[in-house]
Amino acid sequence: MLLRADWTPFIKRRAAELGFMACGISKAEFLEDEAPRLENWLRHGMNGRMAYMENHFDMRLDPRRLVDGAKSVISLLLNYYPAPEDQQPADTLQISKYAYGRDYHFVIKDKLKTLLADMQAEIGDIGGRCFVDSAPVLDRAWAKKSGLGWVGKNTNLITPGSGSFYFIAELIVDVELDYDGAIRDYCGTCTKCLDACPTQAITEPYVVDGSKCISYFTIELKDQIPTEVGGQLGNWVFGCDICQDVCPWNRFAKPHQEPQFQAHPDLKNLTPGDWREITHELFTELFRQSAVKRTGYAGLTRNIAFVSNPPEL
Numbered sequence: 028m029l030l031r032a033d034w035t036p037f038i039k040r041r042a043a044e045l046g047f048m049a050c051g052i053s054k055a056e057f058l059e060d061e062a063p064r065l066e067n068w069l070r071h072g073m074n075g076r077m078a079y080m081e082n083h084f085d086m087r088l089d090p091r092r093l094v095d096g097a098k099s100v101i102s103l104l105l106n107y108y109p110a111p112e113d114q115q116p117a118d119t120l121q122i123s124k125y126a127y128g129r130d131y132h133f134v135i136k137d138k139l140k141t142l143l144a145d146m147q148a149e150i151g152d153i154g155g156r157c158f159v160d161s162a163p164v165l166d167r168a169w170a171k172k173s174g175l176g177w178v179g180k181n182t183n184l185i186t187p188g189s190g191s192f193y194f195i196a197e198l199i200v201d202v203e204l205d206y207d208g209a210i211r212d213y214c215g216t217c218t219k220c221l222d223a224c225p226t227q228a229i230t231e232p233y234v235v236d237g238s239k240c241i242s243y244f245t246i247e248l249k250d251q252i253p254t255e256v257g258g259q260l261g262n263w264v265f266g267c268d269i270c271q272d273v274c275p276w277n278r279f280a281k282p283h284q285e286p287q288f289q290a291h292p293d294l295k296n297l298t299p300g301d302w303r304e305i306t307h308e309l310f311t312e313l314f315r316q317s318a319v320k321r322t323g324y325a326g327l328t329r330n331i332a333f334v335s336n337p338p339e340l
């Protein structure tokens with residue numbers, strides 16, 4: 028068994044060995060700064076029809092309400108930035124880079140479970156729960172508090188030297204560890220993300236109206252896409268990377284090393300015509316284990332039809 032002083036270094040070393048890009052730790056406590064921000068965002072209906080965002084309000088601000096005896100929140104980043112040669116060319120229909128490979132929920136859950144099991148083997152009888160992009164946990168707020176980056180004007184977490192193309196996950200555990208501190212904001216006077224957003228979803232610096240975001244229209248919305256946004260979705264048929272692609276900090280993004288995030292080799296060769304004719308069989312083949320399955324074949328073809336023939340206003 029490890030000495031108390033060695034617990035935190037052990038966790039960070041194991042996290043790196045499991046392929047996580049960074050690991051930061053915070054005391055599990057009420058997120059005081061986030062409470063008014065979350066309340067305001069919900070009050071203005073910026074969650075659109077994502078009703079799940081309104082649930083568990085108290086739980087989302089205090090992990091001790093979520094996990095019995097919670098003492099520490101361990102935040103972990105996993106890079107998904109595809110190598111340039113694996114990215115789709117700009118002149119075809121686009122899916123968000125995070126959805127190229129195997130659904131991150133499965134990939135990360137496996138790694139988190141391994142990390143927790145290793146902690147239990149080396150540290151002792153630890154209780155904990157794993158969270159991946161899970162509504163009750165404000166993952167950006169925890170990662171920020173743990174010094175893994177700052178929350179930029181596009182509301183993504185940005186890490187100096189790495190950018191923002193990564194997933195954030197948490198392990199909430201019932202032992203005290205050594206805690207990290209936040210870093211400063213390096214957005215400065217830049218407004219590239221605000222200027223580039225085609226739907227003006229970034230309504231002011233640090234505020235994204237989720238109900239105006241292309242990710243919402245192409246993934247979350249189950250009904251018809253409103254005609255008012257005809258022509259504004261560009262080539263995006265699943266998610267949108269624009270406010271990350273234009274962020275100068277993503278010049279530092281390095282290709283991921285996770286084989287499970289590798290796209291199907293045919294994805295980057297699809298022309299706009301191929302997309303318009305995509306069959307159910309090809310959809311299943313290309314996105315067998317990808318998060319794109321969230322929209323289903325019907326949802327993706329709805330999006331393809333919408334961006335290919337945008338309604339006239």
Ligand code: SF4
Pocket residue numbers: 181223224225226227228229235239240241242267268269270271
């Ligand atoms: S993801 Fe796209 S639509 Fe959403 S805020 Fe960023 S640029 Fe705007």
Ligand code: SF4
Pocket residue numbers: 179180181182213214215216217218219220221270273274275276
């Ligand atoms: S594009 Fe500029 S303003 Fe937007 S998040 Fe990046 S650095 Fe900040």
